[in-house]
Amino acid sequence: MSSLRNCVPRPAHKERSQPQARKKFGLLEKHKDYVIRAKAYHKKQDTLKILRQKAAFKNPDEFNFKMINSKTDGGNHRPKDEVNKYSAEELMIMKTQDIGYVFQKWQSEKNKIDKLTSSLQCTEGQSSRRHVYHAEDREEARELETESRSKSDISARGIPREIKKKMDRSYRDLEGRKSRAKGLEKLYVDMSMQKELQKKGRKRKLREDEILNPNGKPVYKWRADRKR
Secondary structure, eight states, X not given: OHHHHHHSOOOOOOOOOOOGGGGGGOSOOOHHHHHHHHHHHHHHHHHHHHHHHHHHTOOTTOOOTHHHHEEEETTEEEEOOOTTSSOHHHHHHHHHHHHHXXXXXXXXHHHHHHHHHHHHHHHTTOOSSOOOOOOSSHHHHHHHHXXXXXXXXXXXXXXXXXXXXXXXXXXXXXXXXXXXXXXXXXXXXHHHHHHHHHSSSOEEXXXXXXXXXXXXXXXXXXXXXXXX
């Protein structure tokens, strides 16, 4: 009997929309929308009630760590400056961890660049390995160059449009990864320099006339210490 009841078509109950005269008030609120709005309202009211009770029963003489870790500035509580929060050893450990993470991301980008470059070369019909041809004279060198160019043109002409779009997208991705790897390399070198400067030992920054090949980057020289 239940299966026969399911075979009979039932009318679709449609919800009433907002009347044309009340379109400026937005969508017509249904009962389920009212339930969500009412629950959110009562949740906020319960939170305010709990906060009022805490404020009413608060002991003003109770000790709190904010009393010694903050100061009042114009009636507003502000935390004190934590200049010496970490020791030199802790700062060195954190700096080492940061450098290791940057180095790992740099190596990962380099591996992805190599993999993407080899796949693009294989797609274009080129080998990832470089072939070196030796010519006896200039005439033979020109013939080899012309032959290699004609092979590359034929391979590029036979690529379908969809594959060419994917290749263009891959080339843009390759350029982005190269710029990202270059930035990570620069960041790794700068962080390594900062870490070395934090170590013990007398050092000084060299002047422009003392550097053999100046490139605009600071160069430091450490004083040689005699090891015991």
